[in-house]
Amino acid sequence: MTHTQFHDVIASQEQFEELRALCGNPSQRAADKVISHLDRHCREFIAKSPFLTLATADRDGRCDVSPRGDAPGFVQVLDEGRLFIPERPGNRRMDSIHNIMTNPHIGLIFFIPGLGETLRVNGRACISRDPELLERTAVNGRAPLFGIGVVVEECYMHCAKAMIRSGLWSPESWISREALPSPAQMLIDHAKLQNTNAEQVAKELNESYVNRLY
Structure with a gap:
């Protein structure tokens, strides 16, 4: 079960009520x-x-x-x-x-x-x-x-x-494009694609974005 993978887990109604007391109740608004x-x-x-x-x-x-x-x-x-x-x-x-x-x-x-x-x-x-x-x-x-x-x-x-x-809508907080994760490499590794490379997969992804949006 999930709670066995973490420590100090809130797992009972009594513990939840203690947590509620710490957090407070929502405002009337x-x-x-x-x-x-x-x-x-x-x-x-x-x-x-x-x-x-x-x-x-x-x-x-x-x-x-x-x-x-x-x-x-x-x-x-x-x-x-x-x-x-x-x-x-x-x-x-x-x-x-x-x-x-x-x-x-x-x-x-x-x-x-x-x-x-x-x-x-x-x-x-x-x-x-x-x-x-x-x-x-x-x-x-x-x-x-x-x-x-x-x-x-x-x-x-x-x-x-x-x-x-x-800072989601603040461009000044965005990381540079060079530092972004590589979706193509993620797809290669997760799908265990053989005999291909990130450049090829990125090209295929971009082609689908251009030609198969609708």
Whole structure:
């Protein structure tokens, strides 16, 4: 079990209550900020967001977080209780889709570049092939094969502290391109690719980014 791999683990309700006493309770404002629908503020945020993270879990609770991104407004707000996320071509693993088929609970975080605050949306998801929604989310004449429909249960703004601490939107804090990890070399080592090199794999990755985005 996980707790056997770490020391001084909080594993009981009594220990959690002790931890809660140390951390304190959320303010009334933090407790009251959660709403159950997409109001005008949420709709504006989603319309201006080009990127989100999507959290799912399978029937046994094993979790997965996956990125989704496109031009701002790619996520369609259908009404105050529903949204639709078009599924663009990816690595074809379909981890999120498999999870949703067995466990509909989903969590989303929407980002807007340059804005520290994020929007969190929790709800229940399904896989939809609604022709009208697929046509509405087509790009360059190509409609997605399917998308993720979400029935909203909770929405709330998340504060900017993590963004401030990380310097995520501050170019002066970014490391140089020369010091960045090599995705190509990671792929070679993790997938145990034989008779290839990082330059070749990087070229293949870049070709897919240019020609197979939609």
